Amino acid sequence: MSTPEAELMAEVVAEHAPLLKAEGFKKRRHSFNRRTESGLVHVVNFWQHPKEPPAWTEVPGLRERRYGTFRLDFGVYVPQIRRTGTPRSEWINEYNCHLRRTIGQLQGAREDLWWPLDGDGSTELARRGLEHDGLPWLSRFTNHDEVLDAFRGGGPFPIGMSPAGGLDLADMLYALSRDREAREILEDYVAKPVLRSHADYLASFLRKAGEPDLVERITTRDPEV
Numbered sequence: 001m002s003t004p005e006a007e008l009m010a011e012v013v014a015e016h017a018p019l020l021k022a023e024g025f026k027k028r029r030h031s032f033n034r035r036t037e038s039g040l041v042h043v044v045n046f047w048q049h050p051k052e053p054p055a056w057t058e059v060p061g062l063r064e065r066r067y068g069t070f071r072l073d074f075g076v077y078v079p080q081i082r083r084t085g086t087p088r089s090e091w092i093n094e095y096n097c098h099l100r101r102t103i104g105q106l107q108g109a110r111e112d113l114w115w116p117l118d119g120d121g122s123t124e125l126a127r128r129g130l131e132h133d134g135l136p137w138l139s140r141f142t143n144h145d146e147v148l149d150a151f152r153g154g155g156p157f158p159i160g161m162s163p164a165g166g167l168d169l170a171d172m173l174y175a176l177s178r179d180r181e182a183r184e185i186l187e188d189y190v191a192k193p194v195l196r197s198h199a200d201y202l203a204s205f206l207r208k209a210g211e212p213d214l215v216e217r218i219t220t221r222d223p224e225v
Contacts, residue, residue: 006048008117009117010030012126013029013046016130019131028091031043031044032044032045033092037142037143039079042076043073043096044073044074044138045094048069049069068116071102071114072129073100073102074094074102074138075096075101077092077098078099078147080144080171081171083167098161098165098168099160101137106133107133113129147159148169166185166188166189169182170182170183170186174209187214190214190219193220194220195221195223196220196221203218206218
């Protein structure tokens with residue numbers, strides 16, 4: 001049974017669908033996919049905040065009720081990155097992506113930006129976020145080299161990759177038969193100490209990648225307190 005919040009969410013998505021369709025996106029419910037010529041997939045997702053559980057208690061200024069609000073999430077999926085698995089279908093969800101940013105992160109906010117579904121101006125704020133932040137960010141990553149260059153320029157975090165983004169980039173480069181570049185990425189990766197809990201996985205990854213000599217270069221560190 002549809003709820004008033006669900007109906008409002010559908011209206012918000014429908015309001016922005018023509019803009020995204022004009023930009024080459026296809027729609028599935030609250031999510032949009034666009035495949036680039038190089039095979040990367042751009043994702044725009046309108047995420048409605050889930051309803052808080054019955055026992056949940058709101059703490060003003062610390063833990064606030066978000067049901068009835070939504071935000072925008074953006075992602076870039078790289079098919080050649082298979083280290084953590086592959087999607088179940090051709091449709092790419094935002095959580096499948098290897099580069100991920102929220103609208104709040106793209107706008108430099110200290111916390112995620114949530115807009116009320118029934119709020120005056122919410123639709124305009126979302127449209128402005130799409131046009132001035134989300135879509136330009138996605139357009140930075142139309143091919144593998146643009147992803148690689150951005151990673152080399154600032155590391156994994158500024159582009160929304162995981163701390164192990166270097167392994168993902170090496171995975172991509174091996175799949176593209178660019179073994180020398182993949183090796184360079186891994187050499188940089190093992191040049192820095194890794195968490196003890198990550199060392200065994202890293203050693204296994206290096207062996208499977210055909211770089212067993214790099215295993216002996218692994219050094220470890222304890223988590224920061």
